[in-house]
Amino acid sequence: MRFIASLAAVAGLLAAPLGAHAASVHTDWEKFKATRAFNHLSADGQRAMMDVLNAKQVLDAGQTDAAIPALYDATRRLTAAGKANTQFIAAETSLHPAPQHPAAPGHVAGTTPVTWIPVGGEIIGSETLAPEKKAAIATANTQLKAGQTKQAAQTLQVVGEDADFIMALTALEPTQGAINRATVFTEARHPQEASAALQQVLDNVVFVSEDVSETLAPPTAGTQATPAQK
Template identity: 75%
Template sequence: MRFIASLAVMTGLFAAPLGAQAASLHKDLEQFRAARAFNHLSADGQRTMADILNAKQVLDAGQTDAAIPPLYDAGKRLSAAAKANGQFVAAESSLHPAPQHPVSPAHVASSTPVTWIPVGGEVIGSETLAPEKKAAIATANTQLKSGNIPQAAQTMQVVGADAVFILALAPLEQTQGALNRATVFTEARNPKEASEALQQALDGVVFVSEDFVETMPPASGAQQSATGK
C-alpha cells in the first residue's frame, strides 16, 4: 500500500497540460538543482499511471463497466508516451535506485535492456532542512500536483539546491502487456484478474535518483510531446 500511495502522489505531478507554461517553467526551475530533471517528465506517462491507479480502484470495487474508460485512456496515453523524448533504453541494473522510494516487494527486475517511460516525479528535501524550506517543498509538491507549475517554481526558489528530484520509471513493453491483459479481463467482466494485471504494471515501476536522471539519454528517434495530448 505504501508503494501505491507513493506512486499515486508522484503521478499527480504535472497533471495539467504544459503548453504555454513551458517557457516559464524552464526559466524559473533553473533556480534549483533538481530543475534539469524535470525536462525528462512525460505528461502522457504520468497520466497513464494515474489512469491505471484509477481503473484499479474501480476494479477492486467490482465495477468493470466504470473501469473501461480509464483503461482505454491509459492505453492511448501510453502509446503517446512511447513517442516522447523522455523515454530511453537501459538495463535495470544500470539504474540508480532512489532509497526514498523502494520498489514494490513483488517487483521482478528485468535482466535485459528495456525501454523506460517517465511516469512521475517528486521533489524531496532532507530531514535537516530548516522548517521554512520543508514547508516550501511541501507547498511546491502540492502546487505541482495541481498543475500550478510556475507557482511551484517560484516556491522552490526558497529551497535552492537543498532538494533532490526522484523520478518514477515504468518499463514500456511490460506495462503495455499488463494493460492489455487488464483490458481483456475487464471486458470479460473479470475484475479480480483485471486488477491483478494492473498490479503487475504498478509492480514494474522503478524509482531513480536525480543523479541518474541528469544523465538519462533520450531514446533514438523519440519525439517530444509538448502538451501530452
C-alpha cells in the same frame, strides 16, 4: 512494495494531476536546472498512471463497465508517451534506486535495455531543513502534481542544495502488456483478474533518486539512448 505501499507511493509521485538508477541529485536547484529536470516527466505517462489507479479502484469495487474508459485512456496515453522525447532506453541494472521507495519484494532488476517512461516526480528534503524550506518543498510538490513545472522550479530556488528529486519510472512494454491483459479481463467481466494485472503495473514502478535528464539522453531515430559520460 506490495500494492498498498505502491499505490500510496505512485499516487504521491504522480505529477500532472499524478521506479533507472544514477547519481543522487544534490543540485543548486537553480530555476533552469530544476525546470530541466521536471520537464523530463512525461505528461501522458503520468496521466496514464492516474488512469491505472482509477481503473483499479473501480475494478476493486466490481464495476467492470466503469473501468473500461480509464483502461482505454491509459493505453492511448502510454502509446503517446512511448513516442515522446521524455522516454529513454536503459537496463534497469544501470540505474540507481531511491532508498525512500524500495522495490517490491522479489523484484529482480532487468539487465536488458528497455524503454522507460518517467511517470512521476517528488522533491525530498531532510528533516533538518528550516521551516521555510520545508514549506517551499511542500508547495513545489503540490505544483508538480498539478503539472506546474515552471512554478515548482521557481518555488525551489529558496531550498538550495538541500533537496533530492525522486522520479518514478515504468517500463513501457511490460506496462502496456499488463494493461492490455487488464482490458481483456475487464471486457470479459473478470474484475479480480483485471485488478491483479493492474497491480503488476503498480508493483513494477521503479523509483530513482536522480535527474535522469542529466545522465541519459532520449533515443533518436534508429538509435538507443545510453548513459552519458560525465
